[in-house]
Amino acid sequence: MSTSAHVLSPAQRARVAYRRRQTVLSVLIAAASTAAVGTLLAVAVTGAPGWERVRQTFLDPQIARDALPRVLTGLWLNVRLLVCCAVAALLLGLLIAVLRTLRGPIFFPIRALATSYTYVFRGLPLIIVLYVLTLGAPGLRLQGMPSVLVLGGAALVLTYSGYLAEVFRAGIESVHPSQLAAARSLGLTYRQTMRHVVLPQAVRRVAPPLLNDIVALQKDVGLVALAGPIDAVRAAQIATAQTFNYTPYIVAGVLFVLLAIPLIAVTDRVTLRAARRQSGG
Amino acid sequence: MDVLRCRGLRKEFGGQAVLDSLDLTVAEHQVVALIGASGSGKSTLLRCVNLLEELHDGTIELDGEEISAPGVDPDKVRRRIGMVFQAYNLFPHLSVLDNVTLAPRRVHRRARVEAEAHARELLDRMGLGAKADAFPDRLSGGQQQRVAIVRALANSPRLLLLDEVTSALDPELVGEVLTMIRDLKADGLTMVLATHEMSFARDVADQVCFLDGGRVLEAGPPQQVLGQPTRPRTQQFLSRIIEAGRL
Known part of the structure; x- marks a missing residue:
């Protein structure tokens, strides 16, 4: 290419200059309107009659500093639980989705079971699954009953794999039948076709909604605190009860958002890439 | 020796017979072109x-073995x-x-190294060697179709079925695919191809079968079927093709 040798025509130069002016103008307008809205909000909140009280009970820097270590310890539990539950729920969801696609009369019971699984665990409120597993199961007094934390994680995995299975299934069904015909015409068995042709395409296509569900799971892992283990929100609650000040909740909230940012950023990037691939880029 | 022998094939879609007691025999090294209207x-x-x-009726034999028999994998x-x-x-x-x-x-179950060496050799021979590491969406339609043919050939098939392989291609890309099929015929591969390219069928096929209403209405050497068709339906179909400037 010889772009350097090309001399712009007066018409193009005029267009470039016009576009540059427009860009500068829109940046200025955006800055001005952001400043205006920000100022208005700040004035409205800080000017409110109860602002001083709210600031003391929700935004006390000293209490925030004191609560931070304990909330962080709780958050570490959230992170560990999130990683384990996300991996387990993704694997279980994928397994159930694949079982639902099995054909043939031999597989009827397996198919029926997998289908009822997605119906039951998508319908059942997570809190009820949590209570049944963490409070009910230990009541059986069986040998080798795992800890409440593991049981709580199991409840999360059961519920979320029901949702994830449906996302995976949507992905599997979105792969065009002509891809199956091509794979089968090469002599690949149904299993090989699934493993090498359908699933790789399906998973790539549904990666954005899968990650979206993982972002939701990130907030729900804290619910195991209902059964005893101390997560970030629970730690904040304990700190609040000791000081009669709600600042620890704000600390926990900020930490959760910080934790979610990388995951959401990854989701956005994957979504963008998927959209680009779809448009044939 | 016959590679493929179909006897009395019947296939229905929603009660409508799409194939109706269809017979077809393909000898080794033979190229059979199926022509006929859509549907x-x-x-x-x-x-x-x-x-x-x-199938809803009939039998199919491949190299004398009935592949439509129950229990065949x-x-x-x-x-x-x-x-x-x-x-x-x-x-x-x-x-x-x-x-x-x-x-x-x-x-x-070939080893990766062995399979890749064989694949590269095939791709080289078909002029696709430089594209071996590209993804399909980076190839032109003609290149994609040639890769699809190479993919089928990598199994060393006894019989190659080509289903309107040039219908989705831009006119200027049809040639490269047809040239490749001509080369395969020269290598002695047995092929059955459904096509709308009448001049290509005349050029490459040993036998042309005109399908109508799910049967082979007329079959024979291309000069005969495309040149002096005896059945009115065949004459009508070919005159429409000529009108459209495709023959």
């Missing part, structure tokens, strides 16, 4: 031969029959090389 059963016939569709039959589709159907998540080596590696 005449060309594609359905090819899909039935590859056992992608369930269709996966094992399909290893011996290659098929190429109108819309290429390449696997978009795999590179050209992986598309070609998938079946040799997973179906024939």
